[in-house]
Amino acid sequence: MANILEVKDVYKELSKRPIIKGINFEVKEGEVFGFLGSNGAGKTTTIRMLVGLIKPNKGTIKINGYDIQKDFVKAIRSVGCIVENPELYLDLTGRQNLRLFARMYGDITEDRIQEVIDFIGLNERIDDKVKKYSLGMKQRLGLGQALLGNPKLLILDEPTNGLDPSGIVEFRNIIKKLVKENNTAVFISSHILSEIELLCDRVAFINNGTIKSIELTENLVKNSTDERICLITPEKEKGKELLFNLYFVKHVEEEGEKLLFYCEKGTFPKLIEAFAKRNIPIEEINKAHQNLENRFMEIMEGEE
Incomplete structure (x- = not known):
């Protein structure tokens, strides 16, 4: 072309x-x-x-x-x-x-x-x-x-x-x-x-x-270095505090009962382990589909 x-x-x-x-x-x-x-x-x-x-x-x-x-x-x-x-x-x-x-x-x-x-x-x-x-x-x-x-x-x-x-x-x-x-x-x-x-x-x-x-x-999806995670826990404040202290987690947001954040690819098992060690229960957790918004945020945050 x-x-x-x-x-x-x-x-x-x-x-x-x-x-x-x-x-x-x-x-x-x-x-x-x-x-x-x-x-x-x-x-x-x-x-x-x-x-x-x-x-x-x-x-x-x-x-x-x-x-x-x-x-x-x-x-x-x-x-x-x-x-x-x-x-x-x-x-x-x-x-x-x-x-x-x-x-x-x-x-x-x-x-x-x-x-x-x-x-x-x-x-x-x-x-x-x-x-x-x-x-x-x-x-x-x-x-x-x-x-x-x-x-x-x-x-x-x-x-x-x-x-x-x-x-x-x-x-x-x-x-x-x-x-x-x-x-x-x-x-x-x-x-x-x-x-x-x-x-x-x-x-x-x-x-x-x-x-x-x-x-x-x-x-x-291939170019993304992070995974978008959606997590629900009955102890949201404790969960949020933990996420802020994990080195592989960034850009934590709240949306109603949900905690939305990014974590480095390959660190999903570490995330589950960290919640287990702190005895913070997880009601629901899933990986959100990577999209243009996620990639845009990655690039802009990388610049910052």
């Missing part, structure tokens, strides 16, 4: 402060690529560079083979973008909104507009004014705007922000359909880790302006 997006040795300073410190990654056609990091990690600055709003101090960004600094128009022609809640004209209908955006491209036909309407599933409401739309419908219309030019690369920044569960599922299904039918590359940044895990083929973890790891989502 060809690389649609290539980011090589990119640096960026803002007010003489280094924000992005030499990041490298690529996104292939037909791939959904997740971009994760805490607030201030460098996600927004990276996205602003990808869409040409700001320039890197050093390094290159290529989209569909075109350098975004040297061939901006050709590079950006391959990009569709939706950032959080899209800007829409509320007193116009959905169709009128799409026609307005189509004029910016100059060569978008009515047939293409109808194709997009069919794709985002808004046929029944497309001629209603947007102010009557739900948030999920507005988000789908915003996605439709981004798809008008049939982009090779779709950049999504917090696309499901504020959506209810049904809206999130609808949006996810549209993205999966887009990738399957059009072989579009998708770059997505979101704080909803469960959605990233369900959508993405690979995930990059960024912290303090550098990419700490790029991993296949299917390999998350």
